[in-house]
Amino acid sequence: MKLSKGEQESLQDRVSLLVTYRETYQEVYDHLLTGLEKGNTQDFNTAIDTIIDQDFGGNTGLREMEEFQAELVRKQIRNKHREYMLDCFKWPSVMLTATLIGMIYYFLNNADTNIAMRNSVGAITYLPFVFIIVIALINMYFLRGEKRSIQYSEIYNISGIGYVAYIVVKVVLKYVFDQHETLLLQHLNSGLTSIVFVLLLIYTVAFFRLYKDEFKMRLTL
Numbered sequence: 001m002k003l004s005k006g007e008q009e010s011l012q013d014r015v016s017l018l019v020t021y022r023e024t025y026q027e028v029y030d031h032l033l034t035g036l037e038k039g040n041t042q043d044f045n046t047a048i049d050t051i052i053d054q055d056f057g058g059n060t061g062l063r064e065m066e067e068f069q070a071e072l073v074r075k076q077i078r079n080k081h082r083e084y085m086l087d088c089f090k091w092p093s094v095m096l097t098a099t100l101i102g103m104i105y106y107f108l109n110n111a112d113t114n115i116a117m118r119n120s121v122g123a124i125t126y127l128p129f130v131f132i133i134v135i136a137l138i139n140m141y142f143l144r145g146e147k148r149s150i151q152y153s154e155i156y157n158i159s160g161i162g163y164v165a166y167i168v169v170k171v172v173l174k175y176v177f178d179q180h181e182t183l184l185l186q187h188l189n190s191g192l193t194s195i196v197f198v199l200l201l202i203y204t205v206a207f208f209r210l211y212k213d214e215f216k217m218r219l220t221l
Contacts, residue, residue: 002037007044011036014048018059022147023073024066031055070150077154077210084206097198105194109187118170121197125162128207132159151214158210162203169196 003011015029035051042050056062088097107117132155139152173196177189 003033007036008033010044011048014045016147018052018062019066020147021066021070021150021153023150024069025147028056028062073150074154077151077158077214080213081158081206081210084209085202088202088205097202100201101194101198104197105190108190108193117197118193121200122163122166122170125166125200125204128159128204129163131208131211132156155207155211155214158207162200162207165203166200169193169200 011032012029015025015032019025019028032048032051035055036044036047052058052062056065087093104117104121107113136156173189173193177185
């Protein structure tokens with residue numbers, strides 16, 4: 001039995017109340033729609049309850065299933081981001097990484113470029129956060145009424161970590177090394193800061209590679 005337009009809208013509203021994410025919404029909606037169109041003789045709402053109880057273990061089971069799937073997706077996103085970071089330590093990319101560390105070390109040890117270098121790295125690590133805020137605002141305008149995506153929720157989380165790490169490292173290194181003025185510790189400070197800055201830059205580049213992949217995937221859906 002094919003559902004009427006009103007019944008389809010009621011089903012959409014019902015599923016929307018049950019699930020959080022866009023991916024789960026579509027999966028559950030399609031499953032319920034198929035079950036209802038098989039010729040169920042029960043009342044419409046009763047039939048929905050029956051399918052949810054039998055196939056998902058009730059509303060609680062449905063939410064547990066959704067959270068389990070969401071965690072799997074989050075893990076996949078994090079693993080992909082980590083793999084993109086690790087690419088910078090594989091041959092021949094590792095040579096560029098080492099060169100970048102050396103360049104930043106040189107600029108940090110130069111009084112004329114030290115502050116500019118630190119501010120530049122800070123600005124670059126801040127880019128993902130600003131970028132994702134702009135994307136979120138665009139999505140709020142063009143995708144009003146749609147549920148949020150699991151993938152994009154995790155990408156939003158990743159976007160802010162780099163800049164937070166930059167602030168934390170900056171404060172910690174300043175606290176540790178500003179207590180001492182020896183030349184050796186100054187060079188050690190510059191060396192550690194260079195390594196951390198390069199890691200943050202790699203984190204940022206990996207973020208944009210990740211976003212590019214997820215955006216391409218969404219276009220194919």
